[in-house]
Amino acid sequence: MTERPVTPRHEHGIPAPQDQPSGAPQLSDGADELPSNIVEVEARSQWQLFRRKFFRHKLAMGSLVFLILIVIAAFNAERIAPYSYDEIDVLRANTPPTFQGLHFFGTDQLGRDYFSRVLFGTRTSLRVAGLVAVVSTFIGTVTGAIAGYYRGWIDSVLMRITDLVIIIPALAILLVAASFFGQGDPLRIAIILALLLWTSLARIVRGVFLSLREKEFVQAARASGASDLRIMFRHMLPNTIGPIVVNMTLVLAAAIIIEATLSFLGIGVNPPTPALGVLINDGRSSMQTLWWLTIMPGLALVAIALSINFVGDGLRDALDPTQQES
Amino acid sequence: MTEALLSIRGLVTEFSTPDGVVHAVDGVSYDVHPGETVGVVGESGSGKSVTVMSILRLIPQPPGRIAEGEILLEGRNLLELDDAELRRVRGREIAMIFQDPMTSMNPVLTVGSQLAEAIQTHDKQVSDAEARRRVVELLELVGVPNAAARFGQYPHEYSGGMRQRAMIAMAIANRPKILIADEPTTALDVTIQAQVLQVLKTAQEETAAGTILITHDLGVIAEMADRVVVMYGGKVVETGTVDDIFHNPSHPYTLGLLSSLPRAGQQMERLEPIPGQPPSLINLPGGCSFHPRCRMSQGRARCRTEVPELVQLADGRASACHFHEELPEEIARISAATGVDIEQDRHGAGEPVAQRDEREDD
Known part of the structure; x- marks a missing residue:
């Protein structure tokens, strides 16, 4: 902003647009004062920009609200669920979904309330998936950061290990692990899944680090005496946060589905602990007559996985600085 | 010093x-x-x-x-x-x-x-x-x-x-x-x-x-x-005080840089560019790496074969040209050709980024 276009406007009594909202000094002499006036109006931290973009993404916002409700409900299952997950009431067995007796999702052959079971099952599934997402994100980020920052043989070794993990058949590993340690512990399943699901993030972070390390600000940090660790985790990692967060949502959705698959196959979470996959499997044998036993937990699974993906979508759009607001 | x-x-x-x-x-x-x-x-x-x-x-x-x-x-x-x-x-x-x-x-x-x-x-x-x-x-x-x-x-x-x-x-x-x-x-x-x-x-x-x-x-x-x-092709070709460099360059490359500058406030016939391209470092010319572009070299064998040392001329001055004694003649030639008196002209070259008032940009 040079002074020339501003001055004539003042003469005609029309304030420059920047001056309007704050009622700042009308005769701001040049730029020394102008920026400080503009600041109040225009300065948006990246966080604010991100929030605005994300809030505009209706599908993602809707999904986020839905997810938050689900999470709150699942983790307060004891209080919210009308029944406990293993409460048997044979008199009400095989009830289809109804509002009577609050059996929204019906009951199974033993008269257990399926709404309550899905609620408790969702909690188990979310716990497993959440743990998987956190642990795998940590492993993937650290691996990718070290590989991308140091390059050379360290990079080669780490990436070959990553390749190796990618080609390991997850199902075989889980079967072996299940027969080895006995099955059914959600915590152990989460750890094993995390050890298998960090690979894509490691590759993404490595790629971002490879390009970031050539940036001038990294060079500048190095020139001002910053150590490798500081450069990696204070200067480069915050610039990688977008892809990491987005990938985390993808892993979260994938983990929920894989956990359900494993439980469905009987090598994941063991009954009587309810998990979504366990519930779907329970209803499988009587799908022709008691359809709600598979459909209801199945719908819950799909709804959760889908909304996590939508949130991930919204995050990606909001965090991508190259994408213009429409 | x-x-x-x-x-x-x-x-x-x-x-x-x-x-x-x-x-x-x-x-x-x-x-x-x-x-x-x-x-x-x-x-x-x-x-x-x-x-x-x-x-x-x-x-x-x-x-x-x-x-x-x-x-x-x-x-x-x-x-x-x-x-x-x-x-x-x-x-x-x-x-x-x-x-x-x-x-x-x-x-x-x-x-x-x-x-x-x-x-x-x-x-x-x-x-x-x-x-x-x-x-x-x-x-x-x-x-x-x-x-x-x-x-x-x-x-x-x-x-x-x-x-x-x-x-x-x-x-x-x-x-x-x-x-x-x-x-x-x-x-x-x-x-x-x-x-x-x-x-x-x-x-x-x-x-x-x-x-x-x-x-x-x-x-x-x-x-x-x-x-x-002054550096050229990975080597120092001339050092000196700022006055020496601008009034009285002792390397043809420095002179080339000076004479290819437009001057404020002086009538000029034409600019005198340095002919040719900067050399590729992969394939530097033998001898003095500036010789293919040098107006003073004129195909002399010494320029092509012998790498010039950076020799001390006077206190704090040094030049890496075999024929740095010939520089004054060359300066006179360029001055005649372009109508610019290089020796008088430190400030003409020095002021393109004139001191404006202290006002920040936007």
């Missing part, structure tokens, strides 16, 4: 490429004394940046390698330091200002926190509040208005000129002995350049640091430098 603060001795930095080893810097030596500004000029690829990158060992290794030479900071060879010692030199004893202020600040950290970090990296005793106070002081010193409010802003909220001011503030945060400015004004608007140079001058006076100023803008050199090092 005082004891040199920093002296570069016979530095050779090479890069291995698929086409062979490239000597980006080939036996460069120069000194920096306390409080003086050494201007380094040369075309792209002449090795001026690689030289200063080598000082802090910032060249990527591999493919880069510092093959030979010494870099002495107060007698201590920086090339022999281990990583921890080197980190203590970087940013504290030798600080660097980069070319492009748009990319040399981390976009996701506030400017203030980056400056505070520069202080706290080297002095762990400094509390956050103390660091903040000093950063605000520094920002005020370099002329960032409303420094306290701007402390918490991100680089994208700063204009280019402001960012370069902040970079200068960061560089002087630890009162370095040596300040390296690698083309500090190249990426800026012409109107901002003069202001940033002024800030750089203030910063240098404040810290009394010896400064290495890299540029290909002879106007900047005339404005800022005390002594000048």
Whole structure:
């Protein structure tokens, strides 16, 4: 902003647009004062920009609200669920979904309330998936950061290990692990899944680090005496946060589905602990007559996985600085 | 002459490429004394940046390698330091200002926190509040208005000129002995350049640091430098005081640079460009690497076969031309051809970035 276009406007009594909202000094002499006036109006931290973009993404916002409700409900299952997950009431067995007796999702052959079971099952599934997402994100980020920052043989070794993990058949590993340690512990399943699901993030972070390390600000940090660790985790990692967060949502959705698959196959979470996959499997044998036993937990699974993906979508759009607001 | 603060001795930095080893810097030596500004000029690829990158060992290794030479900071060879010692030199004893202020600040950290970090990296005793106070002081010193409010802003909220001011503030945060400015004004608007140079001058006076100023803008050199090092093809071809270089160049390349400049306020018949292209470092011409483009060489065998040494002429002056005695005749010829009296013309070349009033850009 040079002074020339501003001055004539003042003469005609029309304030420059920047001056309007704050009622700042009308005769701001040049730029020394102008920026400080503009600041109040225009300065948006990246966080604010991100929030605005994300809030505009209706599908993602809707999904986020839905997810938050689900999470709150699942983790307060004891209080919210009308029944406990293993409460048997044979008199009400095989009830289809109804509002009577609050059996929204019906009951199974033993008269257990399926709404309550899905609620408790969702909690188990979310716990497993959440743990998987956190642990795998940590492993993937650290691996990718070290590989991308140091390059050379360290990079080669780490990436070959990553390749190796990618080609390991997850199902075989889980079967072996299940027969080895006995099955059914959600915590152990989460750890094993995390050890298998960090690979894509490691590759993404490595790629971002490879390009970031050539940036001038990294060079500048190095020139001002910053150590490798500081450069990696204070200067480069915050610039990688977008892809990491987005990938985390993808892993979260994938983990929920894989956990359900494993439980469905009987090598994941063991009954009587309810998990979504366990519930779907329970209803499988009587799908022709008691359809709600598979459909209801199945719908819950799909709804959760889908909304996590939508949130991930919204995050990606909001965090991508190259994408213009429409 | 005082004891040199920093002296570069016979530095050779090479890069291995698929086409062979490239000597980006080939036996460069120069000194920096306390409080003086050494201007380094040369075309792209002449090795001026690689030289200063080598000082802090910032060249990527591999493919880069510092093959030979010494870099002495107060007698201590920086090339022999281990990583921890080197980190203590970087940013504290030798600080660097980069070319492009748009990319040399981390976009996701506030400017203030980056400056505070520069202080706290080297002095762990400094509390956050103390660091903040000093950063605000520094920002005020370099002329960032409303420094306290701007402390918490991100680089994208700063204009280019402001960012370069902040970079200068960061560089002087630890009162370095040596300040390296690698083309500090190249990426800026012409109107901002003069202001940033002024800030750089203030910063240098404040810290009394010896400064290495890299540029290909002879106007900047005339404005800022005390002594000048002219580089070509990875070698130093001429050194001298700024007056020597502008009035009385003793290397045909320097003369070529001067005579290819348009002058303010002088009638000119035509510009006298340096013919040809800068040489590829992979395939440097034999002998004097400037000879294919040299108007004075005229096919003389000595230019083609014998690598000229940088010979001392008078106090502080040196030239790497076999025939530097012939320079006065050449200067006279060029003056006649272009209508510019080079010997009288330091200020014509020195003022393209005129001192405007102290007004910041947007």
